Every structure is written in structure tokens, then in C-alpha cells.
Amino acid sequence: MLDQSEIRALADQNAYKRGRNLYRSDAVLEYSVEEAGEIDYIYAAVQGSGRNMYDVDLEYNLEEGWLENAHCTCPAFREYEGLCKHCVAVLFEYTDYLESQEAAWQYEQKKEESLAKLQTMKGMQNKLSASEEWRPKTTPAIKAFLSQQQLKSTLPIAQESIYGKVHLEPLLTCMDNFIQVEFKIGTSYLYVLKDVFAFADALQNKQKFAYGQKLEFIHDIQVFDGDSRKLAEFLQSWTAQNRIKYMQVPYYGYSYTDSTMKVRKVPLTTGELELFLEAVGDREFSAEINGMPEKLWHVTEDPLSRTMKITGQEQGINVEVNYLFGFQGIKHNIYFSKGKIYKVSRAFLEPVHDLLSCMENLPQRKVFIETADVPVFCREALPVLETYFECTRESFDEKDYGVVPAAFEVYLDAPQKDFITCRLDAPQKDFITCRLDAVYGEEVPCF
Numbered sequence: 001m002l003d004q005s006e007i008r009a010l011a012d013q014n015a016y017k018r019g020r021n022l023y024r025s026d027a028v029l030e031y032s033v034e035e036a037g038e039i040d041y042i043y044a045a046v047q048g049s050g051r052n053m054y055d056v057d058l059e060y061n062l063e064e065g066w067l068e069n070a071h072c073t074c075p076a077f078r079e080y081e082g083l084c085k086h087c088v089a090v091l092f093e094y095t096d097y098l099e100s101q102e103a104a105w106q107y108e109q110k111k112e113e114s115l116a117k118l119q120t121m122k123g124m125q126n127k128l129s130a131s132e133e134w135r136p137k138t139t140p141a142i143k144a145f146l147s148q149q150q151l152k153s154t155l156p157i158a159q160e161s162i163y164g165k166v167h168l169e170p171l172l173t174c175m176d177n178f179i180q181v182e183f184k185i186g187t188s189y190l191y192v193l194k195d196v197f198a199f200a201d202a203l204q205n206k207q208k209f210a211y212g213q214k215l216e217f218i219h220d221i222q223v224f225d226g227d228s229r230k231l232a233e234f235l236q237s238w239t240a241q242n243r244i245k246y247m248q249v250p251y252y253g254y255s256y257t258d259s260t261m262k263v264r265k266v267p268l269t270t271g272e273l274e275l276f277l278e279a280v281g282d283r284e285f286s287a288e289i290n291g292m293p294e295k296l297w298h299v300t301e302d303p304l305s306r307t308m309k310i311t312g313q314e315q316g317i318n319v320e321v322n323y324l325f326g327f328q329g330i331k332h333n334i335y336f337s338k339g340k341i342y343k344v345s346r347a348f349l350e351p352v353h354d355l356l357s358c359m360e361n362l363p364q365r366k367v368f369i370e371t372a373d374v375p376v377f378c379r380e381a382l383p384v385l386e387t388y389f390e391c392t393r394e395s396f397d398e399k400d401y402g403v404v405p406a407a408f409e410v411y412l413d414a415p416q417k418d419f420i421t422c423r424l425d426a427p428q429k430d431f432i433t434c435r436l437d438a439v440y441g442e443e444v445p446c447f
């Protein structure tokens, strides 16, 4: 009888997979079988992508057990050889039909057998009414739903030995120009996770997937240990975001396909690196950072202390920030130092962000400021920088660069009942006076 493996042999892998998905998502809308001797004429309407509907006609030879004829109105069927996904979906529907026929036949057989027994035993004729020969059957869609539910509740028992124990172990690699992460998977023995798309698909569809002889299981988020669930979810969201980039390009007329390439090493943007670090939590994991040998790293909550050194020079000053390997993410800047990964929020960095990114992009993380620009630097940049960096100064005194602290002498006087006069004297300029009106008894406005 026609079964899955036979359908698989009739279609290429992608048409098979996509057709099976169509069948599972109940895209086969109208469906009928006309029996004519050894041939079943199958007609169906299948919902394609969007609002398209395609008509599928199949002829299946029951005697020989093969498909005599197939036709679909979709463009893929016209253009490519072999069965299209719509034909595959209808064949799946047809296997259900055959199974129900088979079951009905077996039921009849059994009934005839028992009837024969009864007749022999009692030596009497017994006529059954036609209504008793008909047996109602569960609607296939609800049957599939029920078996899926049953699978869910039996998984913890069926996969008891590994349930809640499957582990995902990441290996992160960060270089100046790329970030990537790969994973191993397993319980006692860890296998390389060779294709994150296959992994995510299996998880999505709760399918059985094998990594090696000792590791084959039905994928469900609950199968993973606590540490690994978030990583599994991270891979689900990464594959969902990036699938389109890894779609295989159709070539010539050979096959039309929307399957993805195998991806083992997952490239990350800096934003995705942040998401990965959130998923990995505070556990230790292996990483190769900036060409250093692989070792254990972990995300820390510790504040990151950074130093800045100002050194007086012939005609200006050198400003140097300590070197830290890292990336600018979306919410955080991420720095790697001595086995610890620091996430510094961009909001916290905001005041120094422009200067910091300007300096971090310089090869030596060092800038030179000529004497004439030093006062502006000291007035505009230094106070902010000192809130973020521990500053050390070497042969540098602001006064030597003509930086004079603003100094005013303020005289306040209240010559009359309802106003105050005030005079500001600046040491280097002519004195300034100003008058502030204030109602007696109220606070003097700030100036």
C-alpha cells in the first residue's frame, strides 16, 4: 500500500517536505476519490501560497501499486520534473484514505470470520443489517491533533532517559571583523550541531532528529536542561530572522527549492551577540576572543573600570584610554577582559560615547591635542570624561595651558525694599553689573 516512503521516492526532497507541511496544515481543501476497477481517480483542490488554488489530478493503480498519472495546475509542475508539493500533499491525503479503506476492510474480514464462527457454532443463519456494517471514523485533522497532544504528554515518559537533560554548549569566536558561535549538543557525549536550521525546524515541528548513534530524540523545548532552553530559543529566533539569507538559490531547471543551506557556525551581528549573551546568562562558556586561545568566559555584573592617561608633551597633550577588546551593540557596549564579559549600557555611555567611539577606532587608542586646543578640551570634554574614566595625569597641569578657572566675585545688595542689585566682577575683564528685581521675602532668582 502507498505509504510515506513511497511518496518520498516519488518526489524530490523539498517538494516532499513542503507537500507534507501543506497536508499537515490542511491545505488540501476539496478532495475526492473515484474508484474504477484497479484505478483510483483522485481529484483535489490545494491552497497554494497566497490565495492561489491549484487543481490536482492523480491516478493511482491499486493492483500494481504505482502512480499512473499526475497533474497539477501550478507553475512548478509545468516547469520542473517530478511531483510538485501539491501532488505530494494530495498523496498524503490519499494514504489516509487508503488506510481507512484498509481498516474498514479488516473490520469486515473480522466480522465475517466471527460471523462464520457463530454460524458454525449455532448452525444458524444470521443476517446483519447494512447499517451495522458502517463504522464512523474520527476526522483525520482532529486525529492528527489528538496524536500530537498525546505525543506531548507521553514525551517525558518516552524520552525519560534524556528528558530535561539535553545540553547545548556554545563556543563563541570574536575577532575584530567577525563574531560567530557554534554549538555542541548531547547528554553525556556532546555532538557537533551541524545545522542550526535543521535543529530549529525539528524544534518547531516537534520532530525526531538524530545527531549520532547515541542521540536521537523528538525535539521539544522541555527536553533541554534549564541552562540550554534559552540558547535553544535563541537559535529559533536567529534562524527565523536569518532564514531568508540562507535560502538556496534555484539553478537551471534542476530543482525548485526553498530549503536552506546547512549552517553550523552561526555568524552574529553585534546586536545578535547581545541577544546571545542574554541567552547564555551568567554561566561560563568557551570562547576564543581576539585571537587568544580558547578559554572560559562569563558575563559579569561588575562595573568596568577604565583608565585614561593625560601626558604633557612639547606642544600639547596626549590623551590615552586603556585598550579593551569589544563591540558596540544596540543596548550595550560589550567589552572582553580577563575572562569577564562586561556589558556597559549605551545610556550610561551616552555623555562620552562620541569621544569614546572616536578614540576606540584609533589604532593606539591615543589622541594628541595641541596647546591651543587644550583649554577647550579641559572645559568641554574633561569633566565628562572624568565621570567615566579614572584619570591619571603625567607632567600635565591645566594652569600651564592657560586654563583659568572661571572666577567671579559677587556682590549682593538690597538697597530698597523690593529689589536686590548684584554686581559680578570678572578678574580679566571690566566688571559687570546687573540688576535683579526680586520681591522682598521671595527667593532671589538664580543667575
Ligand SMILES: [Zn+2]
Pocket (backbone or CB within 6 Å): 054, 072, 073, 074, 075, 076, 077, 084, 085, 086, 087
Ligand atoms: Zn502543484
